[in-house]
Amino acid sequence: MLDKLKDMILPRQTTFSKITVIDEKCTGCGRCVKSCPIQLLMLDADNKCRSNQRYDAFRCITCQNCMAVCPAEAIAITGEYRVGQGFWKNDDLFETPMTFPDPLGQGGLTNAESATDKLTETEKVIYGRRSIRLYQKKQVPRDLIHRMIEAGRFAPSAGNSQPWKFIVIRNPALIDEINSRCKKALRVHTRLTLPKAWLDKKIPGDPDARFAWWQKIILPLLVKLRPGDTDQRVRGGVNTVTSDPEYHIFFHAPTLILQLADRRAIGGVDYDSGICFQNMVLTAHALGLGTCYVGLIDGLKLHPRFRREVLGVVDPFEIVMALAVGFPSGKIGRFVRREKPRVIWFDGSRG
Template sequence: MVLDKYSYTYLPAHPEVWTLSQIIVDEEKCTGCGNCVQACPCACLEVVEGKARMVEGVVCMSCSACVAHCEKDAIQMKGFYNVEKGLFKTMLLHPDDGYPRIPEVEGIEGLIPVEEVIYKRRSNRIFSKKPVPDELVRRVVEAGRFAPSHGNNQPWSFIIINDREEMDKIADMIDPLYRLLVRLYFYGKRNRLVRGLLSLGSIAAPPLMDQRAITGGKAILKPKDVFLGAPCLIYLLGDKRGINNMDLDIGICGQNMVLAAHSLGLVTCWMGFAAVGAKMLPHLRRYLGIKWPYVPVSAIVLGYPRVNADSMVKRELPRITWRKGGKTWQEMP
């Protein structure tokens, strides 16, 4: 039914329609270093009596950051985040065993360098305090500048904050907003009126009300370091007059940047919440000097890794429809 699309709009109140990944820790290998705890964007892990373990009742988005950041190979992840029905029903295809093979294409031997960077590059959440030279930051931005764009309109602009004190000031501006949003969201579990309002908000703006986004917002709140200890922050701004699809152009630009950074020995992590904060807070936009026609689209933190997270992690299978020789078929698991 059409109305099914608008059901289960507030998932914390309906645990019966969604399931989580299971994070399994090999206690013999685990040293209790806490890398997995720092790396997890949803605060799903904790260290108790010198061993890591999964926290009960926390939403795991199945990103495998904990697996990638564990230097002792002590963590495995089984299953996937999955919502069976309703507004937030997941549409990803899961392999039966939960462990896709290393990326490969039949008939091609080995990986070319760019493929290896794409497959092994992970969002790093454990940064060294070592500053990034301005020259390297400029090389990363240059990779974005040479990205393709609709009509070659190049609808981007960049704000580079290569200064931890400035980043801390920005974090202080964003922190109260996220505390308010997170508290309001989870208050819906106890208050029907708030839950109803959040359900309407979910229908109007699903990306902001997905429980994975809210849980991620909860995890980054202080006293944790909102920018993960990284020494450099880059805002990606988009020109509202951009031809056809400005957001897509900025995404292509940003992907060029993170891949170039990886190739230069740097690591990155996308910081969408930083852009959301700039959109919602006029005083932050003024502080950053963002003026029409530019709007904040996303942000990236940049730095050197304190923990090497390069690895190939599992991914759900692609949904592909083939059309060839007058025939159409779907490639499904």
């Protein structure tokens, strides 16, 4: 019983992806360092990419953006996130290894140039879309934002309820204020879910750190009630965000779009909102823009007066997601690997 609780709080039998840097290729441009959402990388004294040793590997989410943004193809990522036992066990749910897109069954595609003419333009956008965290400073023209919103407007919704509403923010000071408020609220998350010794950017997650007695009581309950918020990768990532005063959760993107939804929507807001925003995201990338979903906007839930008086968010609407938007800085054209699809087929007649 005790072991089960320990594995719920922080699974012990875990493996993570490994980042390998090819020194001969690394140019020291630093794009990987800036693009890593968990800040796992740094440039050493020789101007080569390295693990920064400030954070445990448990923060890596295997997004592979460091690899995708490297112009010299100096980064290789091997392995996958796997948990071998307990509540978080997943090593029997995936077929290893992850693979590149293979829509034609002719071998994986590693970049846009390798995508043959047999693929539709829509497919190429889907496979080439990355969560962009490197943006140019120039503002996104209003007409391009309009085209994104129009694409979202024509997304399907349950009962054709079309519950969405948008707030487009192009004021840097306001974006910065939202960033600060969210980070302050998210600090509550790390204080609840991590040992106190880990709430410091300069400490790399001392393996000997211990959870407080009250954390050992509430964490199993939180894991059961809200597993998506208490996954060890989430806890490590949020700690990265809140412990670094220079971390900007919107990555200094020039435009921020908040998606609101009428909470009375037919069938709930989650599916409709996701479909709508993905229409907008794919349109943005087709137009040469970059985007990044930012779920950490949930931090504004602890700032009801700000939401109401500054942003104008009032019932029956609620903020469901944020989208950073801007022109990507540099070329980000490499495809990434993903878990193999889990599919059950039923063909023909049942006998």
